[in-house]
Amino acid sequence: MTTTQSAPASLDDEAVLLVGHGSRREKSNEQVRTLAADLEERLGIPVDAGFLELAEPAIDDAIAGLAGAVSAVTTVQLSLFAASHVKNDVPLAVQQARETHDDLTVHNGAHLGVHPALVDLLDDRAAAVEAELGVDRETDDVAVVLCARGSSDPDANSDAHKLARLLYEGRAFDRVETAFIGVTEPLLDERLHTVAKDRPDAVVVLPYMLGDGVLTGRIRDGAAEFDEEYPYVEAGAGDPLGTDGRLLDVLGDRWQEARTDSVDMSCDTCKYKVELDGYEEDVGGAKALLRAMTHQETHADRDDVDDQPHTHDAPESHVAVCTNQTCATDGAPAVLERLRQAARDSEACDARITRSSCLGRCGDGPMVAVYPDGVWYGGVEESDAERIVSSHLDRDRIVSDLVDQTL
Incomplete structure (x- = not known):
């Protein structure tokens, strides 16, 4: 759950x-910068663009650039749904910025989510395709397939279904179905074949994407292939959301929520907060924190120039050393530096060793967490650092007498 620090400035x-998010495709990054400029004009205050990865400036650099000129910064996330980026990665970056800039208030805003302006925008995208196909939802049977990216987070996927239902309610569409281009089901091809069995007059495929990238292209290709395979059904794909002004309505609302401490995250269905069938191993903020820390350094873009799947070029291990106040007093900075030195001296160690904010074990530290093994060491002294490297990181042998807990 996102938290804020004080009353609005x-x-x-x-x-x-x-x-x-950031992309190797500069066109996608320019879309974010365009929206930032438009939002600045809308709100009448400075608005900069920052990126989670693959583009500059990074979130911490962007906040540092604003810190000298203002006393408060509100992050607004240009993410459609709340998956790991929204729940883990951006909040971690924001928290680290708070610790770096003591005199700066940093509010963390929510994702775009489900909003009436987005439903209206999708309605217009559908109407544009209907006009191209020469059909009218009032007189013809028009089916709509809303196609989203797809996520390993069921909470995010459920919002896609909710958005589709809102698009259906009160409108004359024959039906509005949800599909995904990857990761989860139903996939677009499967959903289109199912819809065809009802023999609608037309099928409108709406890419629920911000930009015109690789995945949007795949959705368009899927619609075109369906159109060829089913000559008795007119089919076409719409445009992504782009930089439509209605996005500014949503971003403005998310800004106001964040700066007034009114952000409402979906914790009741968050796989990091509650046990959901099939996702039990994801429960626990500590695991999510470690994933997010690793992600900051190693995540690669899904929509890369070679059209390759989402990959990670990660080191074998990620070591997080809590350097929050209590652990720091107990000697964590010295442990951190000794770990780094031991890792540099080792020929076998393939690990990234970084600082961490509080790991929630105050009084039991200094705490050292090794990911992806999920092993937490407690009460670590400077003299223990070489054992952690030589045994655990070099030879995959846990230093049992230092273990505080395992995840």
């Missing part, structure tokens, strides 16, 4: 950071 002393 004066608009004269406040800025916004619009956080995009």
